[in-house]
Amino acid sequence: MPPLEMPSSESLKTFSVVAKDGSSQARAGVLRTPRGDVETPVFMSVATQGSVKAMTQEDLRELGARIILANAYHLYLRPGTPVIEKAGGLHGFMNYDGAILTDSGGFQVMSLAKLREITEEGVTFRSHLDGSKHLLTPESVIGIQRRLGSDIWTSLDECLKYPFDEQKATDALERTMRWTERAHASIRRHADSEGKRGMFFPIIQGGTYPALRRRAVEHLATLEYDGISIGGVSVGEPKEKSWEIASLVSSVAPEDKPRYLMGVGTPEDLWDAVSHGVDMMDCVFPTRVARHGMAMTREGRLNLLNAASREDFRPVDPECACRVCKTYSRAYLGHLSRAGEISAMTLLSFHNVYFLMDIASTMRRAIIEGRFDQAKKDFFSKYQRREPDA
């Protein structure tokens, strides 16, 4: 797709807003990374262990994925930071030349809650691989990300599982803020000596409490950073809360800092998040559900494992321009899924990621052309939202 021009006066900034929607908080921008420019809104697929599950880097290239996620905690445990360092960094190791954003491992504080202990110093994990103990601190996590050579670094945070009360959210926020300061100090310390530094996207917490989130954003004003990672969402809270928080952060945060909403989302979430001022999102959803036989379409989710697909020879999404939709039928993909064929996962992952990236670029174009609101209405006129609590 043709690159969109941006104002030359903005060209030196890390992040530039190219256009803003009049009827919502949506905006289009460009994030300048060491590995090239990333147009926003952007959907990033997740390569926790250095691989977007079931996909190859050739696939990512074909998809035009200019930025993906990786996970510091997982890669530190396996294959181990030194291996990746010897390989010339994660980019060389993987042979991926787009930007890589690394998650700190804060999410594992929640997802691996049974295997860790939090202290002021950091988080001690018992490895899910071999049971060995590992202390991750705000400083060591920055160190891991530096050695991995990722382009965008996040801070170690304390991610809570919903529900939680205000006191717990406050405690988690305050600890996260202290850890963020330590991560920040660690980056500055090393920047002085080595000069090698990734972009810093500290993670904010604060749960579903607007006052806490406001505090979190205001706290960032005391630091140098490149973007805001909004953590602690998609942890089980009601959707309205997520959007309320995204909206609040967007209204409080400086305009020239990209807003990264962590762990979102589904096709419908992409539209909602961007409406509330979000610039970047990542989610395991498209690749995970693909491995479970689910495809995303303009009409909603399609479970190819259902009997209805057995003799349905249409493409997954007739309007989709992706390689998979141009090549294979629902019947065939459903058959592959039922048969447990690896290719089902590969093909459906490819389609689902394409689908979300396509939504992101559709939104971007619409924002720039001043018709975001209409584009969103068009999308939801066909798309079947999932009923909450159905």
Place this chain on the structure above:
RNA sequence: GGUGAGGUGGCAGAGCGGUCAAAUGCACUGGUCUGUAAAACCAGCGGGCUACGCCCUACAUAGGUUCAAAUCCUAUCCUCACCA
């Protein structure tokens, strides 16, 4: 033709007098999945109901024993193994 083993839900395969509409696996039907311990997990799976309980039909077929049978007995049909 002889001897032996056996016929259980879509398939495989437990059960071997009551607590059996019948373990378990697969298949099948549906659901879930949001900074990935996930190619995972959950539920249903004879039929019918005035359903957190009841009724009917079920363990090759037909009889029988028993208060009670998928489980014991008899006959028939059919499989499989070995021997001729």
